[in-house]
Amino acid sequence: MRIETKCIHEGWKPSEGEPRQLPVYQSTTFKYDTSDAMGKLFDLEAEGYFYTRLQNPTNDAVAAKICALEGGVAAMLTSSGQAANFYAIFNICEAGDHFIASSAIYGGTYNLFGVTMKKMGIECTFVDQDLSEEELDKYFRPNTKAVFGETVTNPTCTVLDFDKFSRLAHKHGVPLIIDNTFATPINCRPFEWGADIVTHSTTKYMDGQGVGVGGCIVDSGNFDWSKHADKFPGLTTPDDSYHGITYTERFGKGAYITKATAQLMRDFGSIQSPQNAFYLNLGLETLHVRMERHCENALKVAQFLKSQDKIAWVHYAGLEGDKYYDLAQKYMPNGTCGVLAFAVKGGRQASIKFMDSLKFVSIVTHVADAKTCLLHPASHTHRQLTDEQLVEACVAPDLIRLSVGIENSDDIVEDIKQALANI
Numbered sequence: 001m002r003i004e005t006k007c008i009h010e011g012w013k014p015s016e017g018e019p020r021q022l023p024v025y026q027s028t029t030f031k032y033d034t035s036d037a038m039g040k041l042f043d044l045e046a047e048g049y050f051y052t053r054l055q056n057p058t059n060d061a062v063a064a065k066i067c068a069l070e071g072g073v074a075a076m077l078t079s080s081g082q083a084a085n086f087y088a089i090f091n092i093c094e095a096g097d098h099f100i101a102s103s104a105i106y107g108g109t110y111n112l113f114g115v116t117m118k119k120m121g122i123e124c125t126f127v128d129q130d131l132s133e134e135e136l137d138k139y140f141r142p143n144t145k146a147v148f149g150e151t152v153t154n155p156t157c158t159v160l161d162f163d164k165f166s167r168l169a170h171k172h173g174v175p176l177i178i179d180n181t182f183a184t185p186i187n188c189r190p191f192e193w194g195a196d197i198v199t200h201s202t203t204k205y206m207d208g209q210g211v212g213v214g215g216c217i218v219d220s221g222n223f224d225w226s227k228h229a230d231k232f233p234g235l236t237t238p239d240d241s242y243h244g245i246t247y248t249e250r251f252g253k254g255a256y257i258t259k260a261t262a263q264l265m266r267d268f269g270s271i272q273s274p275q276n277a278f279y280l281n282l283g284l285e286t287l288h289v290r291m292e293r294h295c296e297n298a299l300k301v302a303q304f305l306k307s308q309d310k311i312a313w314v315h316y317a318g319l320e321g322d323k324y325y326d327l328a329q330k331y332m333p334n335g336t337c338g339v340l341a342f343a344v345k346g347g348r349q350a351s352i353k354f355m356d357s358l359k360f361v362s363i364v365t366h367v368a369d370a371k372t373c374l375l376h377p378a379s380h381t382h383r384q385l386t387d388e389q390l391v392e393a394c395v396a397p398d399l400i401r402l403s404v405g406i407e408n409s410d411d412i413v414e415d416i417k418q419a420l421a422n423i
């Protein structure tokens, strides 16, 4: 099946007489007739459902669909993108370990890695993702366990050089973990470019309507944990909290996701509700149609902004001449996403006047859904930061993040045009 067909038919595969649509298994528990049958599930000897914190049939069907779209071997849903990124790292890092992340990643992830995980004894070094391979190489340490980046960064709209990052990670015997939220598997499948683990905030394009917060982790099955057994004892030595099983021995290519489920989800419990997974599945069925329109509209808006005197700059990797155009053409020839960044001339005051003059384009914290919206990080999400701190976090003080929706592009352009006329 091609990816558009997978959006519709992967995941829930009803057999004779079963519901055509994915049912919501709104049940915390599952019934068994004998004590022995239940016991085998707890020993991970038999497959089956027993408690929704660990697994639920609705969630599993949706995870299987995302897994198929990314071309992975196993996947799990989480309650949010934050939970997905936390689990993805914490599944292979413990106190005393180190990992490397691009400094251009989403602010919430930046904080999780730089502040909260530091309190757990896990250190993250943030790097400029555009540094040369030689320069980046210097940041690896003997205790480095992973490399993390985003396909297209939120909110700066830069594109990751997968070849460079996967070569570096693999040279040092660690996996490359990619947050593929903005590109979605419709526009980029990081496993085809050497990534080992993919994460998503499904809250964004996958849901697509701004209905439910959620996340997902997908494993390519390509990283050989046993080959670097000394680095990943959590996967390659017995887990005392789970009857002494060794995940790589028992589950092979499924080791990483099984550990994340049996250990992290069991202990932290950031499960996605089956109802939200149901909504997410509805979003996934139209993902391929929507992404095409998001990209088409964003390109038209980017071209319009680029032609305006009142605009200081525009960053959109799909726009010819953009710093990341060539990388985008290589990794995302069909388009990047609907999010772009730009600035109006005249500083904060002009930015505010522009935003307040918009009619249907609205100011919201969200990105990547059907409705065109924008945000000025310096006035909103990052308002506690000084201009110097903003630059450090890779967010220009004048940056406006515009998430182009799937309305008629002429209407979007006209709304922006009349707002620009007001400054």
Ligand SMILES: *Cc1c(COP(=O)(O)O)cnc(C)c1O
Residues within 6 Å of the ligand: 080, 081, 082, 083, 085, 106, 108, 109, 150, 154, 179, 181, 182, 200, 201, 202, 203, 204, 213, 214, 215
């Ligand atoms: C929104 C976002 C997250 C966090 O996801 P939530 O679902 O809001 O927890 C992580 N990464 C990226 C790229 C995002 O845009």
